[in-house]
Amino acid sequence: MRFKVPEVTVGRLSLYLRCLNELEEEGIEVVSSSELGRRCGVNPAQIRKDLAYFGEFGTRGVGYYVKELKGDIKRVMGLHKTWEVALVGLGNLGTALLRYKGFQQHGFRLSVAFDVDLKGKNVPEGCKLYHASEMEHVIREKGIKIAIITVHHSQAQEVAEKLAKAGVKGILNFAPTRIRLPNKVVIRNVDMGTELEILTFYLSIKGTR
Amino acid sequence: MRFKVPEVTVGRLSLYLRCLNELEEEGIEVVSSSELGRRCGVNPAQIRKDLAYFGEFGTRGVGYYVKELKGDIKRVMGLHKTWEVALVGLGNLGTALLRYKGFQQHGFRLSVAFDVDLKGKNVPEGCKLYHASEMEHVIREKGIKIAIITVHHSQAQEVAEKLAKAGVKGILNFAPTRIRLPNKVVIRNVDMGTELEILTFYLSIKGTR
Numbered sequence: 001m002r003f004k005v006p007e008v009t010v011g012r013l014s015l016y017l018r019c020l021n022e023l024e025e026e027g028i029e030v031v032s033s034s035e036l037g038r039r040c041g042v043n044p045a046q047i048r049k050d051l052a053y054f055g056e057f058g059t060r061g062v063g064y065y066v067k068e069l070k071g072d073i074k075r076v077m078g079l080h081k082t083w084e085v086a087l088v089g090l091g092n093l094g095t096a097l098l099r100y101k102g103f104q105q106h107g108f109r110l111s112v113a114f115d116v117d118l119k120g121k122n123v124p125e126g127c128k129l130y131h132a133s134e135m136e137h138v139i140r141e142k143g144i145k146i147a148i149i150t151v152h153h154s155q156a157q158e159v160a161e162k163l164a165k166a167g168v169k170g171i172l173n174f175a176p177t178r179i180r181l182p183n184k185v186v187i188r189n190v191d192m193g194t195e196l197e198i199l200t201f202y203l204s205i206k207g208t209r
Numbered sequence: 210m211r212f213k214v215p216e217v218t219v220g221r222l223s224l225y226l227r228c229l230n231e232l233e234e235e236g237i238e239v240v241s242s243s244e245l246g247r248r249c250g251v252n253p254a255q256i257r258k259d260l261a262y263f264g265e266f267g268t269r270g271v272g273y274y275v276k277e278l279k280g281d282i283k284r285v286m287g288l289h290k291t292w293e294v295a296l297v298g299l300g301n302l303g304t305a306l307l308r309y310k311g312f313q314q315h316g317f318r319l320s321v322a323f324d325v326d327l328k329g330k331n332v333p334e335g336c337k338l339y340h341a342s343e344m345e346h347v348i349r350e351k352g353i354k355i356a357i358i359t360v361h362h363s364q365a366q367e368v369a370e371k372l373a374k375a376g377v378k379g380i381l382n383f384a385p386t387r388i389r390l391p392n393k394v395v396i397r398n399v400d401m402g403t404e405l406e407i408l409t410f411y412l413s414i415k416g417t418r
Contacts, residue, residue: 005410007217008215008216008406008408010410010411011403014403015403076413077409077413092305092308095301096304096399097300099301100401102400104401108402108405151309157320170411170413176309177328178227182241188408190404192311192381193223196312196315198223201396203378204285205214209241
């Protein structure tokens with residue numbers, strides 16, 4: 001890739017993918033950038049700009065071939081294969097995420113889960129539950145590259161370091177603390193508090209309060 | 210506000226706030242933009258650019274007064290007061306979010322929760338549980354402006370419309386479906402699948418797979 005791709009662009013690629021899926025389900029084979037824009041709620045010029053990071057897409061005066069563009073975006077995002085994902089921490093949030101339909105829809109498979117206390121914990125079909133002490137061993141053996149952390153915030157950093165040592169390259173962290181690791185591991189800290197704050201910012205601009 | 214503020218800037222404001230909180234807890238009164246940058250993992254020039262949307266902050270050659278900047282950002286984000294928040298849908302995810310420490314840390318109070326089935330549901334202290342049929346009435350009476358939706362995706366749009374009618378101005382939607390409402394309501398769709406996709410994008414660039 002020649003340029004650094006902004007994170008917002010990557011987020012929008014994910015959105016385009018979702019819209020293209022919808023179009024495909026409706027049996028639509030070709031879509032103009034203005035129609036795709038309308039569906040995604042994104043300016044058509046923005047769509048063209050986002051896609052331009054990755055090459056030339058679409059045909060002038062015709063639009064985009066839905067199936068083709070979908071395949072291209074999936075390749076760009078590394079989604080042409082299914083990723084196995086490990087989840088660490090089976091509290092309420094971890095349990096909820098294991099059952100979250102959105103992950104499967106996106107081609108992820110939460111195949112292993114870990115907790116320090118297995119009593120009363122259960123996981124959906126297709127997922128295997130292990131004690132936390134087996135984490136590094138299982139992850140290394142299965143070659144899992146992505147993990148979701150939903151442990152208590154006081155444990156998050158330690159868990160992340162162990163995961164990295166076992167070969168994990170990408171971590172989605174839901175613990176309300178910032179994890180720091182060497183650059184070779186990609187970390188996304190999902191802070192729900194931040195999501196609410198962004199909401200209040202826009203409400204404040206609008207003078208709701 | 211004179212300019213449209215990019216959403217990434219708003220997200221970073223939230224991050225700056227968190228770093229300023231840390232500094233305050235450590236008893237640090239003044240911070241340079243380079244030190245603040247190091248802590249937040251953001252380029253100092255970017256920090257200055259982000260803050261410039263809202264006015265002039267900091268003193269040349271000195272830096273930022275921690276307490277002052279914190280107060281300013283809170284005001285900009287509408288966080289100088291506590292917001293009451295309603296949660297709709299007490300499945301695993303809803304239950305997890307009710308107990309999520311991050312919201313309180315950010316000055317939000319999840320004070321009411323609704324579900325169609327109250328059997329076996331319980332909520333933490335300070336939160337009151339109601340049947341979904343009382344939702345519009347309770348929200349209107351309490352003047353609640355923010356709601357979190359964690360219902361099944363087939364119900365999300367309908368719930369959102371009811372909330373908007375009852376006076377809610379901002380919605381955080383965790384159901385894996387896009388909610389559409391008139392512009393006067395601000396909606397943030399939190400799609401955990403997207404979060405994982407952004408991760409795989411960066412892993413793919415790095416050649417992890």
